[in-house]
Amino acid sequence: MAEGVVKYINGPVIRADKMDKFKMREMVTVGPKRLIGEVISLDGQIGTIQIYEETTGLKVGDKVESTGMPLSVKLGPGIVGNIFDGIQRPLNYIFNKSGGYISEGIGLASIDLNKEWEVEIIIKNGDEVESGMFFGKVKETPLVNHYLMVPNGIRGKVIDLKPRGMYNMEETLLKIDDGKEIHEIKMYQEWPVRSPRPVNKRMPIEKPLVTGQRVVDTFFPIAKGGTAAIPGGFGTGKTMTQHQLAKWSDADIIVYIGCGERGNEMTEVLEDFPKLVDPKSNLPLMNRTILIANTSNMPVAAREASIYTGITIAEYFRDMGYHVAVMADSTSRWAEALREISGRLEEMPAEEGYPAYLPSRLAEFYERAGYVDTLSKKEGSVTIIGAVSPAGGDFSEPVTQNTKRFVSAFLGLDKKLAYARHYPAINWLSSYSGYLATLDGWYRENVDEDMMKLRGEMLKILQEESKLLEIVKLVGEDVLPDEQRLILEIAKVIKIGYLQQNAYHKEDTYVPLDKQNRMLKVINELYINSREAVKLGVPISKLRGSEVFKDVIKMKYSIPNEYKDEFKDLEEKINDYFISLKKAYEG
Amino acid sequence: MIKEYLELQKIEGPLIVLSGVENASYDEIVEIKCGEQIKHGKVVQIYEDKAVVQVFENTAGLSVKDISVKFTGKPLEISLSKEIMGRVFNGIGEPIDDGGDIYSKIKRDVNGRPINPVARKYPRDYIQTGISAIDFLTTLIRGQKLPVFSGNGLPHNNLAAQIVKQAKISSSQNSDFAIVFAAMGVKHDDAHYFLRIFEESGVLDRVVMFLNLADDPVVERIITPRCALTAAEYLAFEENMHILVVMTDMTSYCEALREISSAREEVPGRKGYPGYLYSDLASLYERAGMMEGASGSITQIPILTMPNDDITHPIPDLTGYITEGQIVLNRDIYQRNIYPPINILPSLSRLMKDGIGEGYTREDHPDIANQMFSCYSKVQEVIALAQVIGEDELSDIDKKYLEFGREFEYRFLNQGFDENRDIEETLNLAWEVLSILPQGELDRIAPEMLKKYYRG
Ligand SMILES: Nc1ncnc2c1ncn2[C@@H]1O[C@H](COP(=O)(O)OP(=O)(O)O)[C@@H](O)[C@H]1O
Ligand SMILES: [Mg+2]
Numbered sequence A: 001m002a003e004g005v006v007k008y009i010n011g012p013v014i015r016a017d018k019m020d021k022f023k024m025r026e027m028v029t030v031g032p033k034r035l036i037g038e039v040i041s042l043d044g045q046i047g048t049i050q051i052y053e054e055t056t057g058l059k060v061g062d063k064v065e066s067t068g069m070p071l072s073v074k075l076g077p078g079i080v081g082n083i084f085d086g087i088q089r090p091l092n093y094i095f096n097k098s099g100g101y102i103s104e105g106i107g108l109a110s111i112d113l114n115k116e117w118e119v120e121i122i123i124k125n126g127d128e129v130e131s132g133m134f135f136g137k138v139k140e141t142p143l144v145n146h147y148l149m150v151p152n153g154i155r156g157k158v159i160d161l162k163p164r165g166m167y168n169m170e171e172t173l174l175k176i177d178d179g180k181e182i183h184e185i186k187m188y189q190e191w192p193v194r195s196p197r198p199v200n201k202r203m204p205i206e207k208p209l210v211t212g213q214r215v216v217d218t219f220f221p222i223a224k225g226g227t228a229a230i231p232g233g234f235g236t237g238k239t240m241t242q243h244q245l246a247k248w249s250d251a252d253i254i255v256y257i258g259c260g261e262r263g264n265e266m267t268e269v270l271e272d273f274p275k276l277v278d279p280k281s282n283l284p285l286m287n288r289t290i291l292i293a294n295t296s297n298m299p300v301a302a303r304e305a306s307i308y309t310g311i312t313i314a315e316y317f318r319d320m321g322y323h324v325a326v327m328a329d330s331t332s333r334w335a336e337a338l339r340e341i342s343g344r345l346e347e348m349p350a351e352e353g354y355p356a357y358l359p360s361r362l363a364e365f366y367e368r369a370g371y372v373d374t375l376s377k378k379e380g381s382v383t384i385i386g387a388v389s390p391a392g393g394d395f396s397e398p399v400t401q402n403t404k405r406f407v408s409a410f411l412g413l414d415k416k417l418a419y420a421r422h423y424p425a426i427n428w429l430s431s432y433s434g435y436l437a438t439l440d441g442w443y444r445e446n447v448d449e450d451m452m453k454l455r456g457e458m459l460k461i462l463q464e465e466s467k468l469l470e471i472v473k474l475v476g477e478d479v480l481p482d483e484q485r486l487i488l489e490i491a492k493v494i495k496i497g498y499l500q501q502n503a504y505h506k507e508d509t510y511v512p513l514d515k516q517n518r519m520l521k522v523i524n525e526l527y528i529n530s531r532e533a534v535k536l537g538v539p540i541s542k543l544r545g546s547e548v549f550k551d552v553i554k555m556k557y558s559i560p561n562e563y564k565d566e567f568k569d570l571e572e573k574i575n576d577y578f579i580s581l582k583k584a585y586e587g
Numbered sequence B: 001m002i003k004e005y006l007e008l009q010k011i012e013g014p015l016i017v018l019s020g021v022e023n024a025s026y027d028e029i030v031e032i033k034c035g036e037q038i039k040h041g042k043v044v045q046i047y048e049d050k051a052v053v054q055v056f057e058n059t060a061g062l063s064v065k066d067i068s069v070k071f072t073g074k075p076l077e078i079s080l081s082k083e084i085m086g087r088v089f090n091g092i093g094e095p096i097d098d099g100g101d102i103y104s105k106i107k108r109d110v111n112g113r114p115i116n117p118v119a120r121k122y123p124r125d126y127i128q129t130g131i132s133a134i135d136f137l138t139t140l141i142r143g144q145k146l147p148v149f150s151g152n153g154l155p156h157n158n159l160a161a162q163i164v165k166q167a168k169i170s171s172s173q174n175s176d177f178a179i180v181f182a183a184m185g186v187k188h189d190d191a192h193y194f195l196r197i198f199e200e201s202g203v204l205d206r207v208v209m210f211l212n213l214a215d216d217p218v219v220e221r222i223i224t225p226r227c228a229l230t231a232a233e234y235l236a237f238e239e240n241m242h243i244l245v246v247m248t249d250m251t252s253y254c255e256a257l258r259e260i261s262s263a264r265e266e267v268p269g270r271k272g273y274p275g276y277l278y279s280d281l282a283s284l285y286e287r288a289g290m291m292e293g294a295s296g297s298i299t300q301i302p303i304l305t306m307p308n309d310d311i312t313h314p315i316p317d318l319t320g321y322i323t324e325g326q327i328v329l330n331r332d333i334y335q336r337n338i339y340p341p342i343n344i345l346p347s348l349s350r351l352m353k354d355g356i357g358e359g360y361t362r363e364d365h366p367d368i369a370n371q372m373f374s375c376y377s378k379v380q381e382v383i384a385l386a387q388v389i390g391e392d393e394l395s396d397i398d399k400k401y402l403e404f405g406r407e408f409e410y411r412f413l414n415q416g417f418d419e420n421r422d423i424e425e426t427l428n429l430a431w432e433v434l435s436i437l438p439q440g441e442l443d444r445i446a447p448e449m450l451k452k453y454y455r456g
Helices: A091-098 A214-219 A238-248 A263-272 A300-318 A331-344 A358-367 A398-406 A415-419 A436-446 A451-475 A482-499 A513-535 A540-544 A547-558 A566-586 B132-137 B156-166 B188-200 B224-238 B250-263 B277-285 B314-322 B331-335 B365-389 B396-413 B423-434 B447-453
Strands: A003-010 A013-017 A026-030 A035-043 A046-051 A063-070 A072-075 A116-121 A134-141 A144-149 A156-159 A165-168 A174-177 A182-185 A189-192 A201-203 A227-231 A253-259 A289-294 A323-329 A370-373 A379-388 B008-012 B015-018 B029-034 B037-047 B050-055 B067-071 B077-079 B088-090 B107-109 B148-150 B177-186 B207-213 B242-248 B297-305 B325-328
Touching: A026 A046, A035 A300, A046 A300, A063 A189, A072 A300, A214 A451, A214 A482, A214 A513, A227 A238, A227 A398, A238 A253, A238 A263, A238 A323, A238 A379, A253 A263, A253 A300, A253 A331, A263 A289, A289 A300, A300 A323, A300 A331, A300 A379, A331 A358, A331 A379, A331 A398, A331 B277, A358 A379, A358 A398, A379 A398, A415 B365, A436 A451, A451 A482, A451 A513, A451 B365, A482 A513, A482 A540, A482 A547, A513 A540, A513 A547, A513 A566, A547 A566, B029 B050, B077 B224, B107 B224, B132 B365, B132 B396, B132 B423, B148 B156, B148 B314, B156 B188, B156 B242, B156 B297, B177 B188, B177 B224, B177 B250, B188 B207, B207 B224, B224 B242, B224 B277, B224 B297, B242 B250, B250 B277, B250 B297, B250 B314, B277 B297, B277 B314, B297 B314, B314 B325, B365 B396, B365 B423, B365 B447, B396 B423
Parallel strands: A227 A379, A253 A289, A253 A323, A323 A379, B088 B207, B148 B297, B148 B325, B177 B207, B177 B242, B242 B297
Antiparallel strands: A003 A013, A003 A063, A003 B037, A013 A046, A026 A035, A026 A063, A035 A046, A072 A189, A116 A134, A116 A165, A134 A144, A156 A174, A174 A182, A201 A370, A370 A379, B008 B015, B015 B050, B029 B037, B029 B067, B037 B050, B077 B107
C-alpha cells in the first residue's frame, strides 16, 4: 500500500511527500489517529490533502495511507431515518464511540453492516440481469421499500441465488456470471460521491412537487426533477421553508442536508419528524427522511463533501423509482468551504475570494437533479432545493448570482416582509418559476382548468398594488379613486388571507392543492363582486369593513383542509351580501 | 515531548517563525522564555522543520536571540472545578485575583469540540427577563444564543446588566445557576460596571470572569471566549448548572482575528476579515444549548457593536447567520430617550415558538406578538408618508397608527433600568397599546382572543 509523509499542515489542508502512487480524489487516512482525508491535488511527489476532521495534534512526518478508493458512500438498507455526518458516518455511531462531543479519529463508518434485514428475492437463478435491475426487496421502514439493485457495470447470468430470509450486509446474496468473471452481490453497493449515477435517459419535467405551501404551489411551483433556490438574509425564513418542504412535499424520500448551519436545527428535525404524521400514509415523517449534518462548527472540509454525499444517496433512491427531494441548507456554506480550502491552497481567487470554478461546481451540483427513466425502466426524480445565504442579504453576490443561472425556480426571501412577520417572506414580485408552462397541463388535469389563470390574475393585482403603493407613499391613499383603492384592499386580502401561511398553525401549515384552488376562487369572487359594487358607487370603506371581507381573510383558518360545504356556504354568503348591497344602491 | 529550541527565524507582528523544529504538532501550545518573561503561543502552521507560532502576548521585547522555546505537546487547557466561581482570570485563563491557582485533575482543551447534533436537546424553556420587549417579542429561551447587536455609545451594557440582574435563569430557586463573563478588548470602566452589577445583585460568588481589557494583548482575545465557554461547558454539562454567558465585545474579538489573519497574509474576505470568520464564530456560538444526559444549559448573550451601525457589516451579518436570533438596538430610538432602545423589527428570537403561548406564557402571546410586529412595521410606512405630506394630511386610520407607534415606544418599550415587569403585566400592556387601533386592523389575532382581551 502506498504511503506518503506529511510535510506541511495548515488547518484542514496538508501537503505530503512521496505521494506519486496516489490518485487524484483518492480517500486517504492520515497520522496515528487515521484522520480521513481526500487527495485534492498531485504535483510530482507532492500531494495536497483536505482533511475531514480536526487536524489538532498532527505532525510533520506523520504517515498518509492509501485506501485505494475515491471518497464513496455505502448504499443499502439502513440509510432512511438515519442521520449522518458529511462523509456518511452515522452520528449515533459517533455518539456511541466518543460521547456528546465529536472527536477526531473515529475512523470510517457507514450504515450498520452487521444488522440483519429480511430480504425478499424477486428474481430466479438463471435469469439474465443488467445494471440497475432489482433483484430483491427489503422493507426498510414502514414507508419505504428498499429495492436491491444490480450494481453498475455488472451484467450476466444469476447463479447461487439465496432464498428469501434474514441476511446481514456482508453476506453474498447472489452471484452474477458475465462469462468472464463471477461477481458476488451483496445487499449494499458503493458509489463515489463526486460522480453522478447513470440513468437510462432524462425525461421531460411535467409534474409539480406539491408542497402544501400556497405561495409555492400556486404562485411559484417547483417541479419534480427540477431545481429551486431559496436565497435570503438571516432570519428571513430559509430554514423554515426548507423544513416545511421536507415535512409536507409529496416526495417519496427526503434528503435533508444541514450544511454549515445550526446544530439545534438538526436536533429539531430529529425531535419533531418522528412525531409528525405524513398526510398520505399517516405514518411518521421520519420514515422517509434522511439527514446529513455538517453543522457550522464541524470540520469545514466535510462540509464540502456533505453536499455530494446527500445527492448521491438521493440518486440511489431515485434509481429505485422514487421521487426524491434534496434540501440543502445552505449551499452558501458549501461555497464558502470551497473558498476556504481554495484560500489555503493559495489558488488565485476570482470574485470575492471564491475560486474561479465556483460556477462550474454549482452547475454540476444542480445538474444532478432531473426526472429520469432509470436503468430499471422506472420513473424517478431528484429535485434539488438549495438555500442561499447571501452576505449582507445582498443578492448581487457571487453565490446567489451564479445559482440563479442554474436553477429554474427562484424563491427570493425579503427582509422587509420578514420584519413585518409576513411569512413565508417570499417576495412575489422578484420570485419566479420557470415551470409554469410545463406544469400548466398537469394543473388543468389534476386540479382545475382555471387555477393557473386565476393565479395570473391574482399576481396582476399584486403587481398593480405595488405600483399604486408608490403613489400612496407620496400622496396618501385617500386621493386614489375607489377602483384603485379596491385593488389595494384585494391585494391585502391576497397577502394576509392567501400568501401568509403560518407554519405553526395546525391546519394552515399544510394546505392541499384543492383547497388552494377553492380559496383562489373565493378571492376572485370577492374581487369581481366588489368591483361591480364600486362601479355602483358603494364606498370602499363599507366594503373593507364588511363581514365578507373578514370571512375571506379568515377562511384559511376557519375552513378545514377536509372541508365539506364550507366553501359553498362562504360563496353563497358573498353572493347574498352583494345582491342585497347592489339592490340598495341600484334601487 | 518537551524540547527547547533556540532558533527563532523571524518575528512578524503576533507571529514568530521557528526553524529546526522536530515533532511539533498542529495547534499545540508553546512557551517562549525571553529573559524573565514567559509568553505563550500556539502552532498555527507547520512546514517541514519550520513552525509558525502565534504569540498571545505582545511580541514587543522578543528578540531573535536569547530566547528559549518549549513545546508542550498539548493544546491550551485550563483547570476546572466548582472553585472557579467567584474568580477572575485573564484572557488566557490564568487567575489574576489573589485566590491562587485552581487545582484540579479536570483539565479541558479550550478549543472544545463540536457537540454531536444527536446529543443535543432542543431548548424549549422560557426565561423571564422582566424586560417587556424581550419577553414579549424576542423571548429568551434557556440554552439559546441570543446576541445584542448594538452600536458605539448605545446602552448595550445596561441591557446586558439588566438581563443578568433580572433573568430567572434557573427555575428552581435560582440555586444551580452561574454567570460566565468574557470581556474582549473592553474598557476598564465597562469591566468595572459589570463587576458592580454582579456585586449589587449579590451574585458575585457565582460569576466566573475572564478579562481581556482594551490594553491587554490583542491576540489573547482569540482565547478569551474559548476559556469562558470551556468553563461554561464544564459547569453546565458536568456540574449540571444553568449558565448564562455574557461575551463582550465580539467586534473586538473579530478585529483581533483580522489582525492575525492579515499578519499571516491570508486572502482577505469582506472588509478584510478572513474567509473563515463564519466558521470561527460558529466554533464559539455553537457552544451553547443543552445536552442529553445533563440537566444544565448554556445560554449565550454575545454583545457586539456594529461598525457604523451597519447590520450588513460582516460581524453582525455572520453572527446573525449563526445565532438563534438577535436583539437589535437602534440609535434613533435611543435619541428619543427610550430605554431599552430595541428596534423590534429586525430583532428575532428563533426559539420562542416553543416556549410561549398556552401553558407557557399565555394563550394570546403568539398572536399578539405577531400583530405587534405587523402594526409597528405599518407605523414605519405611515411615518415615511407623514414626512412627505405632513401629519395633518394623514387619514384618520393612519393617525391612529402614529398614536399607536408613539404609545408603543413610550409606554411599552420604554422601561426603567430597575423595572422588572412580569409576563402578565407585559402582555396586558401590549393589549392596552394595541387597542388604540380599531379592531378591524388587528388581522393576525384569532377572533376568540380579540373578544377576550381587546379593550377598545
Ligand atoms: N412560514 C413561517 N411561519 C411562521 N414563522 C416563520 C415562517 N418562516 C419563518 N418564520 C419565522 O422566522 C424565523 C427565522 O426563520 P429561519 O427559517 O430560521 O430563517 P433563516 O434560515 O433564513 O435564517 C423563524 O424562527 C420563525 O420564527
Ligand atoms: Mg437558516
